[in-house]
Amino acid sequence: MIRFEDVSVVYDGAAKPAIRGVDLTVPEGELALLVGPSGVGKSTLLNAVCGLVPHFTGGTLRGRVTVDGRDTRTHPPRELADAVGTVGQDPLAHFVTDTVEDELAYGMESLGLPRDTMRRRVEETLDLLGLTELRDRPIASLSGGQQQRVAIGSVLTPHPRVLVLDEPTSALDPAAAEEVLAVLQRLVHDLGTTVLLAEHRLERVVQYADQVIVLPSPGAAPTAGAPADMMAVSPVRPPVVALGRLAGWSPLPLTVRDARRRAAPLRERLANLAPPPRTGGRVPLITSTRAPAPVAVAAERLTVRRGRAEVLRGVSLSVAAGETVALMGRNGAGKSTLLAALVGLHRPAAGSVRLGDLAPHRTRPAELLRHAGLVPQDPRDLLYADTVAAECTAADADAQAAAGTCRALVAELLPGVSDDAHPRDLSEGQRLALALAVVLTARPRLLLLDEPTRGLDYAAKARLVGVLRELAAAGHAIVLATHDVELAAELAHRVVILADGEVVADGPTAEVVVASPSFAPQVAKILGPAGSGAEGTPWLTVAQVRDALEAAA
Structure with missing residues (x-):
């Protein structure tokens, strides 16, 4: 569905390519997760899928990107709109109408869909994303997280075959993020939608990915593979994976449930230890006894x-x-x-x-x-x-x-x-x-x-x-x-x-x-409630666990 063939992108005036040597495939009906440190070119790679690179961002694209058989060099974004839905990091940049319901309908109006179809899909999307009570609200009056849900909904209503999402849960509370990810899972599993997303909060999404694509550094070629394999070598990783690497678990767990099943020996090692106080700089941070x-x-x-x-x-x-x-x-x-x-x-x-x-x-x-x-x-x-x-x-x-x-x-x-x-x-x-x-x-x-x-x-x-x-x-x-x-x-x-x-x-x-x-x-869920420290204080972070084990050793 999405194919990169030796793709490089160099922006005007840049000393080196934003991405280089990208050669990968995202099959139809898969959720691919793009990970890597800030500034390595994740947004550039995503924008190359929807045609924003190079048609709107400028620069030079070498190689070939095809989406549903269409070459993005010869098909600008307007000619890909029926196949690719895109939500960038800034949802405000996508809005073209004033109210939630109008925004959800706008993409379908642009494609000329029948009125009855538009009405049905708007209602479905309002329900899916928990936006029903906001349907008549001005978009400008919404919180950042609510605006992000509206932006996601606006690209879901036209039913594109490919979804490209840049930090889709970054402004969402945990419950809303789970709802959005559940919707994406349903689209992937039930409708065969292909999803390519970049996300820094890996603890929310890595367990849902069919493959993980790692961009290790600016201009470096990406590597792709099974999520557990990629997390073993990725420069960025969620707490559940960091805890697994600390404890030496193999294969690495991707979910709290998998980690809890393996955590009994670690809980025993920590049973008589207390979480060390968190410190800041050279001076201990304030505690409850300050x-x-x-x-x-x-x-x-x-x-x-x-x-x-x-x-x-x-x-x-x-x-x-x-x-x-x-x-x-x-x-x-x-x-x-x-x-x-x-x-x-x-x-x-x-x-x-x-x-x-x-x-x-x-x-x-x-x-x-x-x-x-x-x-x-x-x-x-x-x-x-x-x-x-x-x-x-x-x-x-x-x-x-x-x-x-x-x-x-x-x-x-x-x-x-x-x-x-x-x-x-x-x-x-x-x-x-x-x-x-x-x-x-x-x-x-x-x-x-x-x-x-x-x-x-x-x-x-x-x-x-x-x-x-x-x-x-x-x-x-x-x-x-x-x-x-x-x-x-x-x-x-x-x-x-x-x-x-x-x-x-x-x-x-x-x-x-x-x-x-x-x-x-995540650490509190994995090690608690029975995993509290010797003083009854729960373990909250991987750093606390690591410091306690090192001190005990």
Whole structure:
């Protein structure tokens, strides 16, 4: 169904190919998972399937890509639209209508399908993706995760034979991600749809793949094979695979269920050990026994309205200096709205927000910059210069920081990125890391991050965790809204769960996430509940298990 024959792509002005020597086949009715570190060319490979490369991105394509027998060099995207449905990393770039129902119907209208067929497929897709209650909503009013479901639905309704998806679950809560992946499984198994997707959150999707394609480094030829075989050599891997490699299991497990069946000897080795405390930088991170720290930000019975709707209702949240808090909950629960209210972008309809002695919504942005910084879901909201170097220079000037401060942060988060690179040419994860560096340049005492690991591979996520831990150890308060349960387990001291604009849980990470099947990390599911440490504390991360075993040895 999809065939690459010695394909290379070189963008104009680039020193080396984005992808090179790609020679692979994705048969009809298979789900192929494309994995690799950020910036290795995954999006380029996906865009070559739908014809965006080279017809819209420019550059030179050598070799041959065929989809359902059509050569993408001679068939531009409009001539592939009936066969290939594509959703990129940025769902907003795909929308052409104003409401959910109109967007789901638009692709079928373009293909001239009968009205009765369109109506039936819209209803089916609304049900499949849990969008029924949103059918009349303006797309602009939806959360990032809801918009991503709409984008996926808009390419499902025309019933393409091939689906190309770039980070399809990156902005989805765990339950919504499972629903989307279940839909993809049904299309593959029941209808013979061919799916090619790139995803960094491998813990969600690797078990569903028929084959895994690994892009190990920029310009390197990919390798493809069975998922377990590829995970043994892949530079990126989910926690379940990392734990299997640590324990020496063969073949490597891809699911929690398979890992639990083999975990009894590992549980015995860990039975008398306690999970080591997580540390940040050179200073131990805060624990539950810390001395009282000054409050960095406090919301008291906060209510925020958008139009007539109450997005937040009576939310009370206090975050101390040096504390890291993860906001979790389903899409549309109010997480992004709460972050925006903490930095003064929303005026409280009731209640209050205090940032030290400041009321954020009454504080001038130039003054607020040194007290609080927000990295939004879409990092392009913060990036406006033509090069990485120009962004860094502007950030240093805005923060009145020493020259080179921002560039040093970029080097730490994004090693190897050129000063001359245009932010729009970076991958989604690279743009997010650049935006984070811009915000961190001012060293705000309160750092707010909205889906900070969207588009980041595991190595980039580890670098981000290291930076945030050092900031917390230095006394900065951090609040992050995330659907990444592994990030929360690795980094957060507390987890706050929102539902319908209200706080429904607030407590230490180990207690809150383990109590929820949706938000528990893979290691906790594999080793718990009987796998708790000697002090009754559950194991949350592979790093905890590795450090405990090494200390015992």
